[in-house]
Amino acid sequence: MNETPANGKLLEVEGLSKYFDGVPAVEDVSFDVQRSETLGIVGESGSGKTTLVRAILRAIDPDQGVVRFNSAGGWVELQDMTAKELIPLRREMQMIFQDPFASLNPRMTVREIIEEPLIIHRVGDSSERIDAVRDMLAHVQLEEDSLTRYPHAFSGGQRQRIGIARALILRPNLVVCDESVSALDVSVQAQIINLLEDLQSQLGLTYLFVAHDLSVVQHICDRVLVMHRGRVVETGNVDDIFDNPQEDYTRLLLSAVPSPDPDVPLKPLDRRELGL
Amino acid sequence: MDTVLKVRDLAVDFKTDLGLTHALVDVGFDMPRGKVTAIVGESGSGKSVTANCIMRIIQPPGRIVGGTIDFAPQGMDPFEIVSLGKRDPRLKELRGGLISMVFQEPMTALSPVYTVGNQVAEAILCHRKVGRKQAWQEAAEMLERVGIDDIDRRIRMYPFEFSGGMRQRVVIAMALVCHPEILICDEPTTALDVTIQAEILTLIRDLQQELGNSVLFITHDIGVVAQLADQVVVMYQGRVLEIGTVRQVLKDPVHPYTKGLLAAIPGLAPKGEPLATIATVVGDTDITRPYPLVTLRDGRQVSLPRDQLQGAVG
Numbered sequence: 001m002n003e004t005p006a007n008g009k010l011l012e013v014e015g016l017s018k019y020f021d022g023v024p025a026v027e028d029v030s031f032d033v034q035r036s037e038t039l040g041i042v043g044e045s046g047s048g049k050t051t052l053v054r055a056i057l058r059a060i061d062p063d064q065g066v067v068r069f070n071s072a073g074g075w076v077e078l079q080d081m082t083a084k085e086l087i088p089l090r091r092e093m094q095m096i097f098q099d100p101f102a103s104l105n106p107r108m109t110v111r112e113i114i115e116e117p118l119i120i121h122r123v124g125d126s127s128e129r130i131d132a133v134r135d136m137l138a139h140v141q142l143e144e145d146s147l148t149r150y151p152h153a154f155s156g157g158q159r160q161r162i163g164i165a166r167a168l169i170l171r172p173n174l175v176v177c178d179e180s181v182s183a184l185d186v187s188v189q190a191q192i193i194n195l196l197e198d199l200q201s202q203l204g205l206t207y208l209f210v211a212h213d214l215s216v217v218q219h220i221c222d223r224v225l226v227m228h229r230g231r232v233v234e235t236g237n238v239d240d241i242f243d244n245p246q247e248d249y250t251r252l253l254l255s256a257v258p259s260p261d262p263d264v265p266l267k268p269l270d271r272r273e274l275g276l
Numbered sequence: 277m278d279t280v281l282k283v284r285d286l287a288v289d290f291k292t293d294l295g296l297t298h299a300l301v302d303v304g305f306d307m308p309r310g311k312v313t314a315i316v317g318e319s320g321s322g323k324s325v326t327a328n329c330i331m332r333i334i335q336p337p338g339r340i341v342g343g344t345i346d347f348a349p350q351g352m353d354p355f356e357i358v359s360l361g362k363r364d365p366r367l368k369e370l371r372g373g374l375i376s377m378v379f380q381e382p383m384t385a386l387s388p389v390y391t392v393g394n395q396v397a398e399a400i401l402c403h404r405k406v407g408r409k410q411a412w413q414e415a416a417e418m419l420e421r422v423g424i425d426d427i428d429r430r431i432r433m434y435p436f437e438f439s440g441g442m443r444q445r446v447v448i449a450m451a452l453v454c455h456p457e458i459l460i461c462d463e464p465t466t467a468l469d470v471t472i473q474a475e476i477l478t479l480i481r482d483l484q485q486e487l488g489n490s491v492l493f494i495t496h497d498i499g500v501v502a503q504l505a506d507q508v509v510v511m512y513q514g515r516v517l518e519i520g521t522v523r524q525v526l527k528d529p530v531h532p533y534t535k536g537l538l539a540a541i542p543g544l545a546p547k548g549e550p551l552a553t554i555a556t557v558v559g560d561t562d563i564t565r566p567y568p569l570v571t572l573r574d575g576r577q578v579s580l581p582r583d584q585l586q587g588a589v590g
Contacts, residue, residue: 190552
């Protein structure tokens, strides 16, 4: 397949490892991400999901391995770049966090929060910036009078929309969603999932979607990476993995999900019997 | 039907700087004895406030302003909970003795400075006239029953040495060690991994069947409701919208809000299509207005305007 801007690889991770005090948090992880796809990363707490995406974005420094990113200026290797070299690339890689209460500065207005990335990256003049902020506000379906208000005036779902607007204002290619819908009520969660899917098709975004809720992953992701103890145990098309898991750990994880159908009883597999 | 707890017209107000908030408005439901009743709803629906009323642990600025909770423990005269005086000995017996509670975050329910054995034994000593030695022995038996192995060593360990799932097992042991009539579980698995959640849900289900106590299970997770509940109470903004058996409510919901809640679950929706949100499903029905609960022919109860009720009955 030829690489065109619309398809082709956006990210290549090869042999990535990260140790904390000698303990492996992520070990020898390799995978590719195609443009405009949503790759889910699932696993229990402590499996290394968040450490993996943070090491890819260089929020922490990986100890081994290669992270190749197909930037606007061509392929680059992120793992050895200096902080200064990374600055222009940060425009192309953004993150949406879990907790909409902790991730917004309570002393900044919504306008200041969404505009700040443009100022940091010196994009446009003041009037161009406010136009961009207004445009992004419409994308995330917030009212224009939100601009002068502070985060405390918004509900959890609305705050998450503000966080999404801040992440997307620089028009990134790669967006990491780290448990971005986990803290939300189911009806609000549905709205934010729909918004993320709409924005993906409007703006051509590529998502790395870290989540522990497997039903959310099944709905939103194209492919999925199953992590256990810092390693990738299984990867593939999301429907294949959910319908026909090959690895014991994936089976254990899926068997633990309580079905919303009372006639499908919960029969979790036993970790010890599987030797995990 | 043998009813262990009867809640009627329960009303709770919270007085804040912004004015009076009606946290519960005319909440009413029955808990059948020896069964699992689930209260399901989103944040702010009043699920936890309802549980706290039953334990009489509503904290100011919250206040119970009306209603009754009739409690009929086995082998005891029935009594009403809301009107119990602060010094009534039955109140102390109620909290942790006749009714006990498991919370979402096990670390807030456990003291960091006592061993787990000490804390489970203390629950026995608070409510029953037994010696220390016997309390310790019963604590060990209960801890083994909830799945803590290597008990001689573990019983002397501190909560920080336990994983989240093990801590929740200790809290369940503490809650069950006095053989309560009702076990209230307030989102007990929300903070846990799905694999650990499955273990804890299985444990609660097995113990309930073994001990025959009644369970009030509070959750926002429909999957958990489906797996555990016999009866379901759906709450929204401090009111009860629908009550029925687990199959009635989850497989054939009548109230548009219940339908919306189910439609918003990602696992049930076809892939590639946007998820339904409660607003789209509910449509024109004003679910913020209170309507009285009406019992339908199949035994379930719903709160709907008169014209829609006829449609629901068929």
